[in-house]
Amino acid sequence: MESRQDGRDWAYRVDPYGFERPEDFDYASYEAFFSRYLVVLTRRAIKWSKLLKGNKSIQKSLKVKRYIRKGIPNEHRALIWMIVSGAQTNMEQNPGYYHRLLEGEKNDKLVEAIKTDMNRTFPDNVKFRKTADPCLQHTLYNVLVAYGHHNKAVGYCQGMNFIAGYLILITKNEEESFWLLDALIGRILPEVLDVKMDLHGLKTF
Known part of the structure; x- marks a missing residue:
């Protein structure tokens, strides 16, 4: 004990x-x-x-x-990121959209690609281990699956799991992390992920 x-x-x-x-x-x-x-x-x-x-x-x-x-x-970081990125406005203008993405029909190949990277995400972080309670792998999976169906041109690329994982650690909120990821990849830093290549040179899906 x-x-x-x-x-x-x-x-x-x-x-x-x-x-x-x-x-x-x-x-x-x-x-x-x-x-x-x-x-x-x-x-x-x-x-x-x-x-x-x-x-x-x-x-x-x-x-x-x-x-x-x-x-x-730290205590203000999530809120300020949401405001200055435009993510807060997008979330407020699209109530329920994130949850509808999770409830909708899934692309099996996209889901499988995301599942493959779950255990590879921040292995030195105790909050992402399967033994954690709660385990942030489930939250990360939801955010990535929702984003992959939201932005089908990008889908899922290796490396997105670390970006989304960090957002989750900061916001401690699943839906806010989704909208921040959308703001980063869709508007603020679209060059981070080329639609044809991931961070390592190969698009996962």
Whole structure:
């Protein structure tokens, strides 16, 4: 039976996103740095809270650009990404669309290609392991299957699993991750995935 101390040690060995730290990780230097940096993060978080004022919208301005370039605090990152990318607007204008994609008829070849990459996605992240509760592999599978049927010109390419997986770690929300993936691949960085080639040079499906 795992002791309370063992649980604390395990939590200490992974970062806030669930990635295991290497055996040679310098905890002393990290703690020394973070204790100082925490003051900066707290100050930024307060500024963002004042800027947002509890709203889910934000007006583009030089101040917002400056804040973003300095770094978005973790607690505000998902919302700001959703707003500035246009994903929030698209999600609000298409209620139920994501779930209809999941409930619709599936392309067997697309589904099989995605399933193949599930265990290959962030193997050093405890949240993506089958033993995790909840296991983010299921969330990742849904996002990729929905996107593959939404954007049939791209479908699924190897490497998309890591992009979607990272979005899931940040948003902690399946539907938001789908719309952010759509914003990235469809509008912001369409050159990341050529419709004929994946990140390794071969389109999976």
